[in-house]
Amino acid sequence: MTVTLFIPCFMDALYPRAGISMVEILERLGHKVVCPEEIACCGQPPFNSGFWEEARTIAAPVLEKLKNAEAVVIGSGSCGAMVKKFYPELFKDTPHAELAKQVAARTWEFSDFLVSKLGVTDLGAKFPHKVTFHDGCHGLRELGIHQQPRALLTNVRGLELVEMTEVSCCGFGGTFAAKFPMISTAMGEVKCAAAAETGAEYIVSSDSSCLMHIQGLLSRQGKPTKTISLAEVLNTR
Amino acid sequence: MSSASQFKSRAAEKAGDLRHRSVIRTALRSYEVVRDKRKAAFQSWESARQAAAETKWEAINHLDEHLVALTSKLEARRTKVHWASNGAQAREIIAQILRDKKARSIIKSKAMTSEEIHLNHALEKEGFSVVESDLGEFIVQLRHEPPYHIVFPSMHLTRGEIKDLFQKELGDAPSDSPEELTMVARRVMRQKYITADVGFTGGNFAIAETGMISITENEGNARLTAALPKTMITLMGIEKVLPRFSDLALFLPMLATAGAGQPMTCYNTMYSGPRQPGECDGPEEWHVVLLDNRRTELLADAEQRDSLHCIRCGACLNVCPIFRNVGGHTYGTTYSGPVGAVITPHLRGLQDWKHLSNASTLCGACTEACPVKIDLHHHLLQNRRNASSSEPAFFEKLAYKIFAIVANEPAFWSLAKKIGWLTQPLQSLVKGTALDPAKAWTKTRDLPPQPLESFKDWWKNRQ
Numbered sequence: 001m002t003v004t005l006f007i008p009c010f011m012d013a014l015y016p017r018a019g020i021s022m023v024e025i026l027e028r029l030g031h032k033v034v035c036p037e038e039i040a041c042c043g044q045p046p047f048n049s050g051f052w053e054e055a056r057t058i059a060a061p062v063l064e065k066l067k068n069a070e071a072v073v074i075g076s077g078s079c080g081a082m083v084k085k086f087y088p089e090l091f092k093d094t095p096h097a098e099l100a101k102q103v104a105a106r107t108w109e110f111s112d113f114l115v116s117k118l119g120v121t122d123l124g125a126k127f128p129h130k131v132t133f134h135d136g137c138h139g140l141r142e143l144g145i146h147q148q149p150r151a152l153l154t155n156v157r158g159l160e161l162v163e164m165t166e167v168s169c170c171g172f173g174g175t176f177a178a179k180f181p182m183i184s185t186a187m188g189e190v191k192c193a194a195a196a197e198t199g200a201e202y203i204v205s206s207d208s209s210c211l212m213h214i215q216g217l218l219s220r221q222g223k224p225t226k227t228i229s230l231a232e233v234l235n236t237r
Numbered sequence: 238m239s240s241a242s243q244f245k246s247r248a249a250e251k252a253g254d255l256r257h258r259s260v261i262r263t264a265l266r267s268y269e270v271v272r273d274k275r276k277a278a279f280q281s282w283e284s285a286r287q288a289a290a291e292t293k294w295e296a297i298n299h300l301d302e303h304l305v306a307l308t309s310k311l312e313a314r315r316t317k318v319h320w321a322s323n324g325a326q327a328r329e330i331i332a333q334i335l336r337d338k339k340a341r342s343i344i345k346s347k348a349m350t351s352e353e354i355h356l357n358h359a360l361e362k363e364g365f366s367v368v369e370s371d372l373g374e375f376i377v378q379l380r381h382e383p384p385y386h387i388v389f390p391s392m393h394l395t396r397g398e399i400k401d402l403f404q405k406e407l408g409d410a411p412s413d414s415p416e417e418l419t420m421v422a423r424r425v426m427r428q429k430y431i432t433a434d435v436g437f438t439g440g441n442f443a444i445a446e447t448g449m450i451s452i453t454e455n456e457g458n459a460r461l462t463a464a465l466p467k468t469m470i471t472l473m474g475i476e477k478v479l480p481r482f483s484d485l486a487l488f489l490p491m492l493a494t495a496g497a498g499q500p501m502t503c504y505n506t507m508y509s510g511p512r513q514p515g516e517c518d519g520p521e522e523w524h525v526v527l528l529d530n531r532r533t534e535l536l537a538d539a540e541q542r543d544s545l546h547c548i549r550c551g552a553c554l555n556v557c558p559i560f561r562n563v564g565g566h567t568y569g570t571t572y573s574g575p576v577g578a579v580i581t582p583h584l585r586g587l588q589d590w591k592h593l594s595n596a597s598t599l600c601g602a603c604t605e606a607c608p609v610k611i612d613l614h615h616h617l618l619q620n621r622r623n624a625s626s627s628e629p630a631f632f633e634k635l636a637y638k639i640f641a642i643v644a645n646e647p648a649f650w651s652l653a654k655k656i657g658w659l660t661q662p663l664q665s666l667v668k669g670t671a672l673d674p675a676k677a678w679t680k681t682r683d684l685p686p687q688p689l690e691s692f693k694d695w696w697k698n699r700q
Contacts, residue, residue: 013692016695023696215685220681
């Protein structure tokens with residue numbers, strides 16, 4: 001299968017290792033990976049801020065680039081939700097309405113693609129650490145992804161998965177983190193405390209944006225817990 | 238100060254208040270345990286939600302017919318029905334009844350609609366004495382505060398604080414035991430009940446089929462409010478209508494479960510009229526005031542009409558990480574939390590209240606918790622869209638226009654990343670200070686180090 005990999009803007013700039021791991025994993029599974037160079041962002045920042053016209057300016061060319069893709073895999077639950085769930089809403093009653101639905105139907109979040117589409121749960125990874133998994137809210141509630149990353153983590157050699165008792169948002173929320181920094185920080189602190197309670201060495205997530213927020217707090221507060229993307233864990237040997 | 242800047246400054250302060258965080262967390266932790274236990278007792282909570290949502294769709298989409306049916310049934314049993322288009326009208330209708338009755342004191346059971354129209358304040362200004370009889374409401378009334386939460390009005394207070402309050406205001410607080418404090422409040426209230434001229438209640442559901450108003454409570458205070466004074470006044474929003482009596486079989490346990498983790502609320506009473514000939518109890522007169530107050534504008538909004546489904550259970554507040562960190566008073570609205578953020582812009586003006594829709598990560602915990610399946614967090618997105626398209630913030634729009642140009646042109650995007658990488662050392666010099674353009678982030682959090690080689694660079698080099 002030819003997989004069109006959509007690496008979100010912040011992952012491209014700040015977390016290339018996560019994207020590289022995705023390429024390597026997909027190729028190891030025997031798929032051809034393409035990454036359209038022209039695609040930088042899905043348009044979620046303006047969309048979430050209410051600027052739908054500007055969001056369409058970004059999203060329409062994305063749709064055109066993905067028009068003929070056999071399968072689109074996005075390296076984030078949040079951006080995945082944008083394309084899968086919100087593009088049809090954003091382009092409703094526009095010339096791109098039909099295309100938005102078609103592309104949405106062929107788009108997958110990375111862990112969902114591996115488990116639900118490819119039926120793969122064991123990638124032969126080895127990561128001898130105690131970890132906890134943070135569900136990004138968009139992946140969890142817009143796309144209903146919960147079991148998939150856990151199925152993948154369960155098969156990682158040496159990995160011990162401990163769940164947090166409280167399922168809560170990390171407080172990132174895109175521009176929310178800058179518009180309401182203190183609320184965002186408080187939410188992040190609650191999240192970090194829940195993670196610390198598990199005794200995990202690493203917080204793993206499908207969403208680098210959540211990890212950026214969590215790690216930002218952990219580093220500032222000098223906490224020992226580390227963060228790592230799911231793809232990087234799955235790409236260990 | 239505008240409502241937006243007030244919210245921002247109060248929110249920033251409360252969010253950092255670790256004592257508040259822990260009080261609310263503790264209170265809600267015990268709620269979560271019982272709620273989940275009760276949800277599990279439903280054969281299928283999800284099917285129940287679906288059924289409730291569908292019943293509410295039916296009720297709201299035919300609101301006109303249901304209200305006519307309700308009114309004629311109520312009037313047939315000598316209930317006086319009043320229609321109030323807005324808060325001022327409702328206040329005047331209620332004040333006029335009190336004047337006609339030459340009433341002096343009013344005993345009230347819990348009603349968020351009375352908070353919505355600022356009834357107590359208006360009545361007290363006219364010289365009436367108003368006493369809240371729900372224990373939580375009684376406590377916040379003593380503190381001259383609005384309720385903190387639509388179901389748990391005084392959840393932000395510890396028993397110690399309540400003891401001190403009773404000592405100061407009532408001169409009686411033997412200990413901080415909830416039982417003893419309740420007895421103090423009960424003794425005060427009993428006197429008020431005996432002397433009250435008028436009893437005032439809210440309403441949880443109005444049954445169109447039978448012309449009944451259902452009131453749900455845990456303390457028996459609403460029953461006393463309705464039973465002792467000669468005149469009873471009930472104020473409720475027009476959206477509280479349910480088509481059939483049998484709908485209560487679903488809605489009463491759902492409200493109790495979602496709202497307080499109870500199988501059923503302790504007292505559920507259906508009122509169908511004042512004292513009828515030959516009956517030995519009940520008020521001699523019953524006035525029902527049906528309040529619009531811009532609910533019909535929400536009804537006209539096909540996209541967000543389902544927010545009229547709300548049964549005021551508070552489940553969305555309880556799961557909301559924003560509510561849990563900023564607290565109920567910070568909102569400055571009658572209805573706080575996610576549902577408040579959705580409906581307040583409709584009830585009180587979009588531009589003045591859009592900040593509540595922005596103050597969300599769109600995490601969706603509210604939508605997941607809502608027993609009547611209101612699409613809460615997507616309505617927040619729609620409010621943002623409506624606010625930005627009608628009155629866009631100039632610099633924000635400009636920023637997104639520039640962002641769109643950069644995102645659409647690989648050369649610009651690549652340049653932006655290079656600039657980001659190059660300015661990192663400078664940024665770290667001013668980190669968190671007034672000079673730092675990213676200070677909103679860096680004041681409390683570190684930025685990730687940006688690598689020289691981006692994913693796209695790696696991909697290009699590899700090809």
